[in-house]
Amino acid sequence: MTTRWKKTLVTAANLAGLTAGTYNLLARRPVPQKSGTLHIQGLHEAVEIITDTYGVPHIYAQTEDDLFFAQGYVHAQDRLWQMELNRRLCSGRLSEVVGEALLETDRFCRRLGMHRSAAEEVTRLPAATLRILDAYSRGVNIFIAYNEGKLPVEFTLLHFQPEPWKPADTIQWGKMMGWSLGGNWETEITRARLVAKLGVERASKLEAGYDASHPLIIPPGVEYQGINLGLREQYEQIQELSGFSMFGGSNNWVVDGTMTETGAPILCNDPHLGQAVPSIWYECHLNAGDFDVTGVSFPGTPGIVIGHNQHIAWGVTNAVSDVQDLYVEKFNPENADQYEYQGKWEDAEIIREEISVKGQEQPVIEKVRLTRHGPILTSFQQTPAENEAAAETAEVPLALRWTGLEQGNIISAVAKLNRATNWEEFRDALRDWDVPPQNFVYADQQGNIGYIMAGAIPMRKKGQALVPSPGWTGDYEWTGTIPFDELPQTYNPPQHFIATANNRVIDDTYPHYITNEWLNGYRAQRIRDLLTSKEKLTLADMAEIQGDQYSLPAVEILPHILKLNGETQLEKAALEILRAWDYVLAPTSIAAAIYTKFFSKLEHIFLNTVLGDDEALKSSYMGIGSNMLTPSNGYASRNKPLLIRLLKEHDDSWFENSVIVNGPKSWDSALKNAFKAALDELRDRLGSNILGWQYGTIHKMTYNHPLGSVKALERFFNRGPYAVGGDSDTVNMGASLPSNPEVVITVPSFRQIVDLADLSRSRSIHAPGQSGLPASKHFDDFIPLWMKLEHHPMLFTRRAIEENAEGTLRMLPGK
Incomplete structure (x- = not known):
């Protein structure tokens, strides 16, 4: 697929005949105007846009219509190509500009129908929401009209012009985010295929469950008793189906003033998403009337998704809720x-x-x-x-x-959220938040903290649906959604902090089914450990937590490796290095390279033993998604807790029916084989000198642009690769898929630390930069800060913004 995609891009863009000089000429095309005065049709009053030295626009308007108009304009100014790509992906129109390489993706998207659902929702929107979307769309379209011939270079290379932006384009991108963060439909198929191959009993044992020692979100400190209940009964459904034979995460936390040096809350957030060029996030500050809010937005959508205003701050993580059922x-x-x-x-x-x-x-x-x-x-x-x-x-x-596909009121929720001044207004805003369900943490300047799981989560006749259900019986229908007041939430909890990391939210006493797809609790446990390890916390402490790469799974797995007897000098040296390891997956760590390669080998040995040559099922069970829209699935984080449990049980019967010729017959031999295979591969890849086996040499991240997959354009659009640490279970995530463990695909895409004692001390960072234009200095200027775990100040007061201004653009109503 990748090769075909590259060939199609070359053909579509007619790149083969271009010279390096042509590329450089395209790269140096003028960037949009960010200083001076523009007379623009469609404005009601004057608007001032001050761009600071970090490339962040601060928009000052007199009316909300003009505010969202200007936000649409600046989004298009810096990210028009990204917005165009996203809407074509959502609506199944990529083949229209790149050819048949993406036809199957388009066909899937047309069947899914996010574009149809978005078009229907426009007709049902409240007048206030539609007004926001109309103003935003007009701003985008004015930029397109005023910059004809100076649009981003991608349009030139692919020989097409963007169509006018519409409110439905914004809504469907919200649905795409919901799809990416709420996709458990693939795990239903994987479970069904596991049952078909292994039977109910054995397939059910491949569920990792939720470790009883890992924390819950509500109430923190209460331990969940045992693995998910009813899994086997749910598995048995698949046997009744006639004819059927078949990664996102985030961290956020908030502490109240009793835990900080200043006596005021601190709120932190670092959503984990795929890194790309340009960044999925765009920082922005909006000021008009009762709007004075700063943080990050999604190009293509109005408002601020994560950030703070003058009164409150908030952060989000994915709630990993079961909002999809297959019939x-x-x-x-x-x-x-x-x-x-x-x-x-x-x-x-x-x-x-x-x-x-x-x-x-x-x-x-x-x-x-x-x-x-x-x-x-x-x-x-x-x-x-x-x-x-x-x-x-x-x-x-x-x-x-x-x-x-049934609802989408998130624009209304964001608008209310941006205006909220207290807990009750915050709760009222989240009543409108539907797709995707998210874990919101909250803090205000009065010293209060809180948490709400917000979103539309179905209630079902049968309670839960872990595998595809019979559509013809009527027994597996939805009966509504969990009422907002019955969703998990807490305010000023007695433990004085709240932390979420896509982990289990509630215990078995909660009356509603939310999901059985919780991510493991390693990150949540580590955050809790660090928050409670110091009497009084500072902003520097919070930044250190965001950068933490200590591996809790390694603490449990390493003793099994150290039981091995080194038979060669290389094996003995590797074991000595592992004995001295601090469990930190740092890019410079030799032990981290040995440990991660060992686990990868053990994972493959075990799954080969159980699943044999069914490569598609192994791929799916290891968390690899089925198409461009779903590069990973809900199984992506489950193999470590599963293998840790199985290593503790040490049940050799798993190997009795192995299809591997001369394969291991016990866990002891599997461990030995995995260790030897890991060292052999590292030696072949990195040489015989074990001191050169640093984790970062086999664990790298590249900021990839879609056109950067063409070799001639790679250096022009892509940035990297960069050696990074961590894995899917460290607070500072550096996750990769088992099929390609050396390519990091998910990292903290945005980091925010908000100081409620003094909002001007708040800080943030995302990467590679604010601009999507290669000629801009803000195309990749955030990468050094991000790599060093540093932030830039979230400038908020007018004085600080003017002192750090890079340019001021005044927009006046057109004559």
């Missing part, structure tokens, strides 16, 4: 447009999607079928009943029900 549908063998429901045939809604493909005269037609549960995601092929051979190989019709 196996039974279609009428005599009429492919009908499906069964409670003993009757119902007509599916049929939608004809036309996909234009660059280089092809005729569009590709995707026939989409919508059932009462949602769109059929699988490629639909009606198989005659008498054709048994074809029936066995045909894909099962799977319909997706997802909250993101």
Whole structure:
């Protein structure tokens, strides 16, 4: 796929004949105007945009209409290509500009239908929300109109012009974020395939569960008793399905004044997302009327998603909620447009999607079928009943029900959140927050702290759905969503702090099902340990916690390695290095390289033993997603706690039926083989001198641009690679997929520390930079700060902003 994608880009952009000089000329094209005066049609009053030395715009407007108009303008000014790429991804229109390499991605997106859902929601929006979106869209479109011929270089290379921005484009990007952060549908399929291959009993043992020693979010310090209940019963559902044979995270925490040197709360947040060029985040400061808020936004959407205003601060992590269900549908063998429901045939809604493909005269037609549960995601092929051979190989019709296709009021929630001045207004704002569910931590200048899980989480007739459910019975329907006042929340808790890291929120006494997909609790445990290790905390302490790369899983795994007897000089040297290790996955650590390579080998040995040559199932179980929209799935963080549990149990029966020729027959031999294989690979890769085996040499991150996959453009658009530490279970995350453990794909994409004692002391950082334009100095200037775990000040007062101004652009109503 990657090779084909590169070839298509070369063809689409006609890059083969361009010279290096041409690239440099494109790179030096003028950047948009950020100083002086512009007369702009569509403004009501004058607007002032002060860009500080970090490339962050501070927008001062007289009216909210002009404020969001100006935010749309500055987003387009710095990130128009990113916005265009995102909306084409959401709406299934990438093939239109790059050709057939992304046709299958487009087909999937057309079936999913985020663009259809967004268009419907525009008609239902409250007037105030629609007004915000209209103003924002006008700002984007004015920039496009006023800069024709000076648009980002990507448009020149791919030979097309952006269409006008619409409110639906903003809404569908919100849905894409919801899709990325709420996608448990793939884990349902993986479970189903595990049951089909291994049976109920053995497949259920491959669930890691939630470690009883790991913390909950509510109430912190209370330990969850045992692994998830009812898993086996849920697994047994798959046996009733006729004909069915089949990574995001974040940290946030807040402490009250009893735990800080200043006596006021400190709030921290570092969402973990994939790194790319440009950054997914865009810092911005909005000031108009009762708006005075700063933080990060998503290019393409108005408002501030994470940040603070004059009164409160907030941060978010993904709540990892079960908001998606797959239904196996039974279609009428005599009429492919009908499906069964409670003993009757119902007509599916049929939608004809036309996909234009660059280089092809005729569009590709995707026939989409919508059932009462949602769109059929699988490629639909009606198989005659008498054709048994074809029936066995045909894909099962799977319909997706997802909250993101049914509602989307997040713009209203963000607007209220940005204005909120206290806890009650904060809660009221989050009543509108629906997709995706998030863990919000809160602090205010009166010294209060709090937590709310906000979002639309379905309630089900059967309680929970871990595998695809029969769509024809009516027994697995949704009955509503959990009422807001019954969602997990706490205010001024007695332990004086709240920390979330995508870990389990509540214990078994909570009356509603949220999910069985919680990430493990290693990061949450480490944050809690560090917060309670010092009597009074400072901003420097918080920055140190954000940079922590201590590995709690290594503490449990390393003793099993150290039981091995070194048979060669190299093995003995490696064991000595591991004995002296401090469990920190630093880029310079030799022990970290040995440990991570060992775990990778052990993971593969075990899964080969259990799953054999089923590469697709192994890939899915190891957390690798199925397509461009879902590069990872919910299994991505589960193998460490699972293997730790199995190592403790030391049950050799797992190896009795191994399909590996001359494979290990016990855990002891598996450990020995994994250790030897790890050292052999490190020696082959890095040489025989073990002192050169630093973790950062096999654990690197690159800021990749879509066009940077073309070799001729790589140095032009990409930045890196950079040696980084950590893994998926360290506070300072550096996560990679098991299929490619040396390529880091998820890191802290934004770091924020807010000081409620003095907001001017607050700090933040994201990378690579504010601008998406390679010619701008702000294209990659944040990378050195991010790599050194440093921040820049979140300038908030007018005086501080003017003292650090890089340019001031005055917008006046056009004549």
